[in-house]
Each structure stands twice: as C-alpha cells, then as structure tokens.
Amino acid sequence: MDKKQMQHIKSRFFALRNGVIADRLRKSGSPYKIIFGLMLPQMEQIAGECVPSKELAEMLWNNRSTRESRLLAAMVYPREEFTAKKAEEWISDADTVELVDLLCFRLVRYIPEAEMLAKAYFCRGDASNRYVALRLSMNLLVLRTLSDIDEAYRMAQEELAANQGETIGVCRQIIDEIDWLRESGN
Structure with missing residues (x-):
C-alpha cells in the first residue's frame, strides 16, 4: 500500500468529518487522539472505495491514534484471510x-x-x-x-x-x- 492511498483515505475522513459527534466521543472518554466523528455508513462508503487488503488493514490498524483508521481496518481486511490468531x-x-x-x-x-x-x-x-x-x-x-x-x-x-x-x-x-x-x- 502506498502513501497516496493512505492520504486519500485520510482526506475522505477529513471531508466527511462531524465535529458534533467527535466532541461527544471525546467527552465520553474515547481514547483516540484524533477523532473525525464519522458514522458507520460513512465508514462503509469509504471502505467500498478501497480494495480489500490485508496490508492496508494492518496499516490502518497500526494507526492507533485515529478512531476511524482502526474502524476502517476491520472493514477492509479480507474476510477469507482473517484467522483465529489475528x-x-x-x-x-x-x-x-x-x-x-x-x-x-x-x-x-x-x-x-x-x-x-x-x-x-x-x-x-x-x-x-x-x-x-x-x-x-x-x-x-x-x-x-x-x-x-x-x-x-x-x-x-x-x-x-x-x-x-x-x-x-x-x-x-x-x-x-x-x-x-x-x-x-x-
């Protein structure tokens, strides 16, 4: 996965951000440093724009500071490659x-x-x-x-x-x- 794809995903997060939801999540104790406030339908829309990829999912998962990256990781990981160990x-x-x-x-x-x-x-x-x-x-x-x-x-x-x-x-x-x-x- 290249930097351009990750930049595109981050730009989609930014374009769809919702400050009201992000503030509520922060106030309720969300552990993430960066919260865009996207809802699951918006996340699914972004996931639909991505080719399912273990590599992309791992990169997103390892972006621990961003709520939406972690959520999107679960949406783009190829189901058939996901194991009990993972x-x-x-x-x-x-x-x-x-x-x-x-x-x-x-x-x-x-x-x-x-x-x-x-x-x-x-x-x-x-x-x-x-x-x-x-x-x-x-x-x-x-x-x-x-x-x-x-x-x-x-x-x-x-x-x-x-x-x-x-x-x-x-x-x-x-x-x-x-x-x-x-x-x-x-």
Whole structure:
C-alpha cells in the first residue's frame, strides 16, 4: 500500500468529518487522539472505495491514534484471510467497545473457530473478555451458526445475574433471541 492511498483515505475522513459527534466521543472518554466523528455508513462508503487488503488493514490498524483508521481496518481486511490468531491479536488490542463490536460483526463471526473463541473469552473472567464472548455469540446467533445455543443462553443468564453494566444489553439480546428461536421452532 502506498502513501497516496493512505492520504486519500485520510482526506475522505477529513471531508466527511462531524465535529458534533467527535466532541461527544471525546467527552465520553474515547481514547483516540484524533477523532473525525464519522458514522458507520460513512465508514462503509469509504471502505467500498478501497480494495480489500490485508496490508492496508494492518496499516490502518497500526494507526492507533485515529478512531476511524482502526474502524476502517476491520472493514477492509479480507474476510477469507482473517484467522483465529489475528482475531485474538486484534481483540486484545481493541481499545473500545465500538471497535470490539465491529470486529465481531465484520470479521470474527466468520472464522471457523468463532464459537470456540466465544467460549474461551467467556471463561477468561474479566468483564471486557465476557463482553467479547457475548457479542460474538450474538453475532453467531444472528447468522444461525451457533451450534450450542443452550451454552450461550447459560452464559447470558449468568452474566445478567451478575448485573455487569457493559454486558447487560447484549445479554438481554441473546436471551430474547434464543427465547424467540425456541418459541418459533427455528
């Protein structure tokens, strides 16, 4: 990937910037030094202008100071080249819930080891790892590729009973989705 492509991407970020959203993200404690305030549809538009590339994704991912670079990395990484090892590396390096959500949605849920990773993250114990496990489980539920829905249901109920703030929403989503699946016979 050359400098021109990165400059083009940065110029697109600048052209689509939203100061109101950027200010809100800063005030809510976003860890990034540079925040353009782009929303996901705008990010997807920029991703659509890029040829999916592992090299480009890595360059964007390594631009740790810029929110939009990290998000775009998950959008331009070729899905078929994303591995369980890379998933663990990027998840451990993800510095926001927004980034974890996007990684799970765009890449991690498609790898063959996704369900195994979800179970492993839940067992690691801390809230951020349990969040990864639950978010990934929800993504697998939506794809209808989660083979052990009883285990996902148990994890969500256990976490909900512990009343952990950042995981409550995704726990409720999992429980509601599985209840619906069971009631509808799907």
